[in-house]
Amino acid sequence: MTPLYQVSDSPAVVSKKYFSRRELMPSQNSSVWQIQSGSVRTMTYLDDGTIVTLGIWGAGDIVGSALSTIEPHIIECLSAVEAVALPLDRQNKMVEALAAHVEQAEELMVIRSYRTVDSMLLKLLGWLAKRFGRTVDNGQLIDLRLTNQDVAEILCSTRVTVSRVLTQFEDQGIIQRLPLHRIVLCNQETLRRAG
Known part of the structure; x- marks a missing residue:
């Protein structure tokens, strides 16, 4: 079975980064973060400023705006975090299918977060x-x-x-x-x- 994410063994492609508590992780459409240690939350906010938590993620989980259509898509560290940036192989059909499921779930979560x-x-x-x-x-x-x-x-x-x-x-x-x-x-x- 083809892995969801294609990662090169080259150290130039896979880089480990360290983030402190409450630091925001950068998000790019061409890569995702795999959490090695620590925890993060993904979130967005509504027009009125209400914060909507989209998920809580820990070691082994993969996060990034490439997996979401929600704007803004914010990744906040809940603790000290060690993460690896993984280039995303958007040619993989499984990646596309999983991203579509995540996007739909997030969009419905945001809709249900409105007050009235x-x-x-x-x-x-x-x-x-x-x-x-x-x-x-x-x-x-x-x-x-x-x-x-x-x-x-x-x-x-x-x-x-x-x-x-x-x-x-x-x-x-x-x-x-x-x-x-x-x-x-x-x-x-x-x-x-x-x-």
Whole structure:
């Protein structure tokens, strides 16, 4: 089996670095960090400054912005850390598949970190439109058969609350509901705010 990360034996390619507690590790799209000792947390922050922890990582774990689409993607040392920079072989299909899974999990985690169901639901609809939507005359059609209960479970809310917020969005012209639990996110301004 081909390893996920191709590492050269050349010392010029693999370099060990030391970081102190609370220091931020640099992140590049062409490489990742493998933690040798210590612990780090990956995090981002919302528009309002709220910090969202994406993960806690320790010895043997691999972190880096190359594995995420979340911006900003911050790696903060929780202790003294020894890490090795590994060049990332983006040609490896397994790397691409794993990165896609991590990215999706992080995006959903950030969506669920908003304080109100209104904000979470708007961000979720924008994310669904971006990933699964197709352009129609009046916006982006989210052609997934997600019930209000399905959406409530994604957001850790209740079906009643999701139904109420969807009705508000419909009254405000943000969405249009179609048969079979399909939704149209109605305009570019809404898509930009939701994204």
